[in-house]
Every structure is written in structure tokens, then in C-alpha cells.
Amino acid sequence: MDINKHTGTDRKMVDDRYGDLANKKKILTIGLIIKDVFNDYFKEIIHGVAHTLHERDARLVVVAGRQDDGYEAEDKQHLYKIVYNSIFKAEENCGFDGVIVALPNIKGIKYEEYSDIPRVFIDSDAEGETTVNYDDRIGMQEALDYLIDKKGVKEICMLGGREDNPNAVKRKEIFIEYLRNKGLHYNEDKYEKTDMSINCVAAAEKLLDRNREVQAICCVNDMVAEGLYEAMRRRQMVPGQDIYVFGFDNSQTATDLIPPLASIGSDSTGIGQYAVEQLLKKIEGRNMKSVLLPTRLYGRESMDYEVNSYSVNEMLKADHDFINRLFDDCFYRYRNEVKDSRGVDLRILFFEVMSKVLVFNKVKIAVTRESDSIEELKRIIEEFFDNGAMEYTDVSRFVSCMDHIQKTAGECSKSASANERRNYIFNYIRNRALLANGMHSNKRHNKHMEERLKLQEFMAATVPFKDTDFENLDDVINAFSMLDLKNAALYLYDEPVAYKARKDFVFPDMLKLKCVTRDGGNILIPEDRQPCAISEIFDREELPEVLNGWVSFPVFIGRHVFGILVSELNRDTISRGEYIANILSRVIAIRMQ
Numbered sequence: 001m002d003i004n005k006h007t008g009t010d011r012k013m014v015d016d017r018y019g020d021l022a023n024k025k026k027i028l029t030i031g032l033i034i035k036d037v038f039n040d041y042f043k044e045i046i047h048g049v050a051h052t053l054h055e056r057d058a059r060l061v062v063v064a065g066r067q068d069d070g071y072e073a074e075d076k077q078h079l080y081k082i083v084y085n086s087i088f089k090a091e092e093n094c095g096f097d098g099v100i101v102a103l104p105n106i107k108g109i110k111y112e113e114y115s116d117i118p119r120v121f122i123d124s125d126a127e128g129e130t131t132v133n134y135d136d137r138i139g140m141q142e143a144l145d146y147l148i149d150k151k152g153v154k155e156i157c158m159l160g161g162r163e164d165n166p167n168a169v170k171r172k173e174i175f176i177e178y179l180r181n182k183g184l185h186y187n188e189d190k191y192e193k194t195d196m197s198i199n200c201v202a203a204a205e206k207l208l209d210r211n212r213e214v215q216a217i218c219c220v221n222d223m224v225a226e227g228l229y230e231a232m233r234r235r236q237m238v239p240g241q242d243i244y245v246f247g248f249d250n251s252q253t254a255t256d257l258i259p260p261l262a263s264i265g266s267d268s269t270g271i272g273q274y275a276v277e278q279l280l281k282k283i284e285g286r287n288m289k290s291v292l293l294p295t296r297l298y299g300r301e302s303m304d305y306e307v308n309s310y311s312v313n314e315m316l317k318a319d320h321d322f323i324n325r326l327f328d329d330c331f332y333r334y335r336n337e338v339k340d341s342r343g344v345d346l347r348i349l350f351f352e353v354m355s356k357v358l359v360f361n362k363v364k365i366a367v368t369r370e371s372d373s374i375e376e377l378k379r380i381i382e383e384f385f386d387n388g389a390m391e392y393t394d395v396s397r398f399v400s401c402m403d404h405i406q407k408t409a410g411e412c413s414k415s416a417s418a419n420e421r422r423n424y425i426f427n428y429i430r431n432r433a434l435l436a437n438g439m440h441s442n443k444r445h446n447k448h449m450e451e452r453l454k455l456q457e458f459m460a461a462t463v464p465f466k467d468t469d470f471e472n473l474d475d476v477i478n479a480f481s482m483l484d485l486k487n488a489a490l491y492l493y494d495e496p497v498a499y500k501a502r503k504d505f506v507f508p509d510m511l512k513l514k515c516v517t518r519d520g521g522n523i524l525i526p527e528d529r530q531p532c533a534i535s536e537i538f539d540r541e542e543l544p545e546v547l548n549g550w551v552s553f554p555v556f557i558g559r560h561v562f563g564i565l566v567s568e569l570n571r572d573t574i575s576r577g578e579y580i581a582n583i584l585s586r587v588i589a590i591r592m593q
Helices: 008-019 042-054 076-086 086-090 136-150 166-181 201-210 220-236 251-255 271-281 312-317 320-330 346-361 367-386 395-412 417-464 474-478 573-593
Strands: 027-034 060-064 096-103 119-122 129-133 154-157 215-221 246-248 262-266 291-298 488-498 511-518 520-524 532-533 550-557 562-569
Touching: 027 042, 042 060, 042 096, 042 136, 042 220, 042 251, 042 271, 042 573, 060 086, 086 271, 086 550, 086 562, 096 271, 119 550, 129 136, 129 271, 136 154, 136 166, 136 215, 136 246, 136 262, 154 166, 154 220, 154 291, 220 251, 246 312, 271 291, 271 550, 312 320, 312 395, 320 346, 320 395, 346 367, 346 417, 346 520, 367 417, 395 417, 417 474, 417 488, 417 573, 474 520, 474 573, 488 573, 550 573, 562 573
Parallel strands: 027 060, 027 096, 060 550, 096 119, 119 129, 129 291, 154 215, 215 246, 246 262
Antiparallel strands: 262 291, 488 511, 488 562, 511 520, 511 532, 550 562
């Protein structure tokens, strides 16, 4: 296969970057070994880890597998996931300085390969290990106290999870214990286990059939709540009106559901961030104990729980700490976002807006300056929403919070003109938030259509139409950038590796770096530069500089593993990386038949 088709500029770029290897400063490389990048809960872990490591100038590598639910030996889903999870074995010698392991109940994965480096476990009850878990008891108590003491609810059921999942087991135990402590009746008819995915509609219907008088349902996670929503829809029932519903994890799913789902999640520091802090201390040689992180209930329309912990005095002072707390409460996902130093800081913009709005109570604005002041404030509001603020919250929560602030400030003001200015600006903020939310949804739709078109173009460029195209991967490698991965690399073995799920099975130590995309442009790697040890696949000088780190996906068909796709870690590749790797795998398989 001839892939030495380089322009002079491309070849010089590769030569220059490769020549700098000896001068490159060694930075920490942290591996995040995770069972699934497509689950919202694990996405939040990834973003939290990436955010914290970015601030520490360390590099993140995500090695993601697939949850295997233990099918029968010949079940094709089970066989697919066995080979998919071979990526753990393929990358066990990547030279990590430390690892965070988030594999709560994935089967057949061993941790011996990481025994010689510092490690921290998330969502685990592993004895003798440093673990970081959520204290679900705090959030569960908050939710049940509200239902029982404030709403007078007596009939509460639970859609639970897998018996081999530590979180599911723990949440069921807390649920039963709390009901009994409150003197409420519990039996197993009030509980139905699920596979912890949205494919739990049948389980939800069973629970509803057995409990016709149910008033509230606790779901083991937000995805299970989505399945319950569908079961209720089929019965023409509305969450929050006919039955109170709340979930766990406070994920993106919770805010996307209609109506938005109340959910228990992190009170402040996320589990990913805390795991990084623990691991970095272990790398320094310190002994770290396991920890439980507090949780809280985030109320939404499925359970109208509201906690406004802002005092009137705080709002009237409009000081820095109050506005920062208000921002974190409204835009709670922003704390996990890795910020480009060249980008806009939404926290600063929000502070500018709210400090000016709240100060209307205390400052009289001259008539000649009033118009200019309001127009400048509107400009900042526009900039705030134009830079994606609504991606980090749910619109109902944000609007509710603004309503509360506006009402309280208005009640404390004695100036009619100040109230008029403030009301105008709050209405402007609400309208701009609703518009931004709609535009964000439309943007996602358009991006999805664009991605489909690019994959169609890739397939047209790479699927063989002539007999001479078979056994030749030139077109695939030349068209690699058409997969629309902005920064990525393709590593292939000399020959497909037939994976066998045996203890003594090992992958070859060497691959070949075939091509790299940098800022969307394709660079073909010369033959003499292609050989690469598995331990160096994230260290090659040809790789572009990336903000968040890297994520890897196996490239395989059946039990034949062709290589590894390495891509920049961002929300886009987390959502569609496996699908792109599957497309790439199928094209390679066709060309090699």
C-alpha cells in the first residue's frame, strides 16, 4: 500500500514536530478507564476529570469500553461487547502516570495491569482501594422529606437497577430504610428492578400495574426515569401532575425530558473533579482515604421542589460571592467545562449583568445616561447568550430563578423608576434565554444533518466500486478527514488481529500511524515514520495539540481488530465516536475482503 503522498509543506510539518520530541517537556498522563462514554452520567465524569486536569496542566486519555450485561455465550450483543472491551487489554501498557477507574459492574475486566501505578476508583466498593462515591443518602432524604412532610405523600415506589451495580444496591437500601423509619409500608411489590437504561418501559409498566395508587416514584437514575415517562405517556399520565418522579445523577437527560425531571446530583464538587484531586495527591506519594461526596435534590417540573437559599440581604448587596453562587446554581454544568483561554468566560459576563441589574435598587441613573446604560447592559446580555450560556442549564430552572430574584428585588425597592428598569431587563433576559434555547436546539439539528452528509461522502469515497479497489486502503486513509473529526489519528496493525478472550492473549506491541487530522486537514504519515509502540500512541509528535485530551475507540469487525482510532476528547466525539469507528471498521473490512 502506497501512502507516501505528502506535499512538501506537510512533510516539513511532520519532520519539524518529530524533531522536537527530545525537547518536549514531560507532563503527567492520566488514564480514565471508563465503561461507557455514551451514558450521560459517565459523560459528566469525563468532563469533570478533563476540567480539573486542564487546570493542572496534565493530559487526559479516556479508554472507554461498553457495558456488558452478561448475555448468553452466543448472543451477538455479548460477543460484540467482549471484542469492544478488548481495548482495555490493547492499551494496558500506555505508560499512564496514574489511572481513575470507573467500571462499576463491567464484567471480565481485571485491574492487575494498573497495580504498579497510583489509582482511584469511582462508584466502587473495592476493598483496600481509594474510592470516591456519592453520598446518596443526603439527596434521597431531601427528596423523601419533601414528598412525605411537605406534600403528604404516602404511596412511594422505586424503579431500581442491577443487582451487580453498587449504586443501585445502595440506593435501594437507603430507600427501604428511609420509608420504614418514616413508618411507611414497604414490600417488594413497590420495587421493580431494571437494566438501568431507557429500555425499562416494560418494567415501569409492571410497577404501575401493581401499584394503582402510587403517588411518587424514585428512579435509580435519569435514564430509567425516561423509560418511566414513556410508560406514563402510554397511560396518558403526566409526571409531576399524576405522579411525582425524581431520578439520580442530575444528567443532561433530566433537563431534556418533557417535563424536566427532578434529580439528585452533586451538591458542589463533582465526582470526577474530586477523583482527580485524590489521584494527584497519591501520585505525590500521599496516602488518601476513600470519600463520600454530598448530594442534593435539583427540583424541576416532575417534582416542584425549589430551594432558594438567597437571603434578601445578599441580593440587595449584590456582592461577588452571591452572584457567583447564583451563577453556579443556574449554570451548574459550566463548572465542568474546559475553557479556552482565548474564549469568553460566561461567569464574568453573568457577573457584569447581575451586578448592574441588582444595583438598580441603590443607584439613581441620570435621565441622559439611562438609555446608554440599558443599551450597554443589553449588549452584554446578548454576548452572554450568544456564547452558549443555555447549554449549561435547563431553561425552566433558569427562568424560575430569575423570577425569584426579580420578585424579591422588586419587593424591596421603593423606586418606581428602578423597578421599571429592572423589570424591563429581566423580561429581556427571559426572552433572550428562550430564544437562545430554541436556537441551540436548531443548531444541534443542523449539525446532525451536516454530520450525516459528511459520512455519506466518506462512504461514497471509500466503498470499492472496482475489483482493483479491494485489498487497498489508500482511499480510506486519504479520505480520513471526511469523517469530520477535527483532530484525530488512525493506528492500524500490520494484519488484523483475531482477538481471543483468553488470559494469555496479548495484542502486538507495534502499530502503524497511518494518518492524522489537524484542524480538519489530513496529513498522511510517511512509511518510515509509521511504526509506533502501543505505549506511544498518545505521545507521537505528529499529533496536534488538543485542549481536553484524547479518547480512543477500537476499530474492529467480529473478532478481527484492525487498530485504534484516537480522537480529541470533546462532546462531539464522546457522542458519536463509536459510530464513526464502526463506519471506519466496516469500510476497512470491505476493502480487505
